[in-house]
Amino acid sequence: MESFSVLQFLKDKTILVTGATGFLAKIFVEKILRIQPNLKKLYLLIRARDDKSAKQRMFREVIEKDLFRVLRDTWGDSLDSFILEKVAAVPGDISYEDLGIKDSNLKEEMCRQIDLVVNVAAITKFDERYDALLDTNTMGAFHVLSFAKNCTKMQMLVHLSSAYACGEKSGLIPENSFTMGEMLKWPRQLDIMAEKKLVEQKLNQLQTTGAAEDEVTSIMKDLGMERARWYGWPNTYVTIDSPLIAYGKGKIDCLPVNSQTIFDLIPADMVVNSMIMAMVANANNPSSQMIYHVGSSLRNPIQFFQIHEFVFHYFTKNPYIDKYGNPVIVGKFKVLDSPAKFHKYMAVRSVLPLKVLKLVNLVLCRRFDDICNEFNRRLKLVMVLVNLYKPYMFFQGIFDDTNSEKLRRAMRESGVELDSFNFDPKSIDWEDYFLNVHIPGLLRYVVK
Incomplete structure (x- = not known):
C-alpha cells in the first residue's frame, strides 16, 4: 500500500452499503464522502416504500445528522447537490431476494456499476422475534452475497458481525471461520x-x-x-451502554459480574477505519476470505472494575438530571460475583419488599398504585438487563487479532497516514475515552 493508495483505491468506485441508516453504516458513509469526494457513486439500501420515502429517510436519518457537520461546513449550501450527485437512496430490504429492489432497470444498473458491497445491515436487539432475525441476519446475509455475485465489476464483499457470535468460549479465540452448519x-x-x-x-x-x-x-x-x-449462543449482540445508562439514571445499583472480566470494546470510528484498510489491502486478491477481529481484549484489555471506576467518577461529578430537574445521586455498584448471589440479594432487597408493598397497597385501597408500579418496573428492568448481559459479565474469552495486527503493520510500512485511519487499540486511553468521549456521547445522542 503506497501512501496515496487509499484515496486512489476509492476514486471512481461505486459502493453498495446495506443497513445505511444504522450506526456503523452512517459513520462509514460520512468518512468515505469526506475523504474521497471523487468516488463515483454510493448506493444506500434503505427500508422504504418507494424512491421518495427512501430519499426522505436518507436525508432525515443520515445526511442531516450532526455526524455530517464537517461535510456540511466544507460544502456549505452545495452539500445537498453533492449528495444527490454522489449518493442514491435505494428502497429495499435484505430479507428479500434481490434485496427487495423492485425497479428492474435500477437493479441492472447497480449490477453493472457496483465495485464493492459493504453489508452492515442486521437486527442488533437482544430479544427480537426469531422469524425477523432469521430473515434479516441469516437469509439477509445470503441475499447480499447472491446479489454481489451478480455484479459484473465486483471486487469485494465486506461483511460485519459481532465477534461475540463465538458464544461462551474461553481462552484465545482465533480469527477463524465456521464451516457450513458448524455449531458451538x-x-x-x-x-x-x-x-x-x-x-x-x-x-x-x-x-x-x-x-x-x-x-x-x-x-x-x-x-x-x-x-x-x-x-450455543448466549444472545445475539451486546453493548455495555444499556447498563451504563441505567446506572446513571439510578435505575440499577448492583450487577452479577466478575470484576476481573475483560470487556472487548472498540470505538466505532476504528471499526470503520479497519473496514476501509481491509478493502485496500485485499483489493488485488479477489480469492481472499480474510477475517479480522477488530477489538481490544488482547492488546489493550479493560476490566469491569476499571469501567466501574470511570462511570462512578463521571456520574458523581456530572449527575444525570431526571425529568423533575433533580440530580440523580449514584453510589458504587454492588458487585455480586455469581448469579446465585445476585438472585439471593434481589430476593431480600427487592422482591420481598415489593410483595409487602403490594399487600399494604391492597389493604389501603390501592393508595400506592403508582409507587408499586414504578417499583415493579424498575425490578423488571434490572432482571431483563441481568438475564441479557449475564453471559458477558462472566465471559472468559480473549479475541485474537493477528490478522488485524498484520494489517496495521502493513499500514505503518507503506506510509499510510495513521491518524486518518487509526484502528490500533493500544492507542486508546480508556479513562479519557469513557470520561470525555463515550459517556458524554451517550448522554447527548442516545439518552432520551
Missing part, C-alpha cells in the same frame, strides 16, 4: 432451512389458535432465545 455445541449441526420450517410451523400454529399479535411476538422472541441457547 458439538455435534449439533445448524440447518437453516429446518429452522425456517420450525418458525413457519410455529407461526401457523399460532394463527390457527387465533393468538393476538402481542402473544405471537412474545412467543417468537422466546423461541429465538431458546434456539440461540440450544446452538
